[in-house]
Amino acid sequence: MYQAFFHALEDSADGENLALSHVIEKLSFNESGLIPVITQDAKSKEILMLAWMNKASLEMTITTKRMTYWSRSRQQLWVKGETSGHTQALVSMAFDCDGDTVLCQVDQLGAACHTGRKNCFYLNVGLESQQVFIEGEASKI
Template sequence: MKRDYFIALEQKSNNSLLALPEVIEQLAFNEQGLIPVITQDANTQSVLMFAWMNKEALAQTIATQRMTYWSRSRQQLWIKGETSGSWQKLLAMSLDCDGDVILCEVEQQGAACHTGRKSCFYLHVDVDNQHVRITDSNEL
């Protein structure tokens, strides 16, 4: 069971090395063959976007260091910036403790969001006043 693989890693010591292909094979891709990816600005640590990868997108991202996702709407690989010019260069990649989410730290060139905003997370919820405020991602 793939979950058992990641549970066993909890007992490993810091700086233990694991073969990347072996770990990728143990990742928890969903029924559609996808895994969620959180993309974060490496300098500011701001979350820029959330997307999906399949194994091919993950392999291409690792090989090219250009963020490549799976577009569910187009049903094809989506190289971030290929049409918009807003590239994301992979600087670091981490996997969560269950092997079901990928975190990528990137150097963002241009806007991360298709709206032209720096981040896709520009709709800020004010739970006390029960409203949502539209802002640039750097404003809170």
């Protein structure tokens, strides 16, 4: 059902508009009611993190313009930066062609990663050396 909706949009004209509430209803949340969210720095385009949203956190993010995720470990809404002060202000949001991933561009204040690093992708694979290199200093948050 969901894929058929997004498949039907493939031939839509540039600039065509759809009601946001209708598209949200057609998003492909997984069996736990979650959808992955890629968070990207709006200025540098650096990928900062991947997290999860449920419908409530998605709608809260849209309403408040503050990134709100679903914490799978705590089983509760998680407003980014609420305790650390390292906030993410929503600049733009997009859905992928299958309606199963969200891309949010943000203004990041402070570190995005809970380790205090700029982003969560600091474990870099050396394809030739077959080693993983840690890049970026962790700071105490």
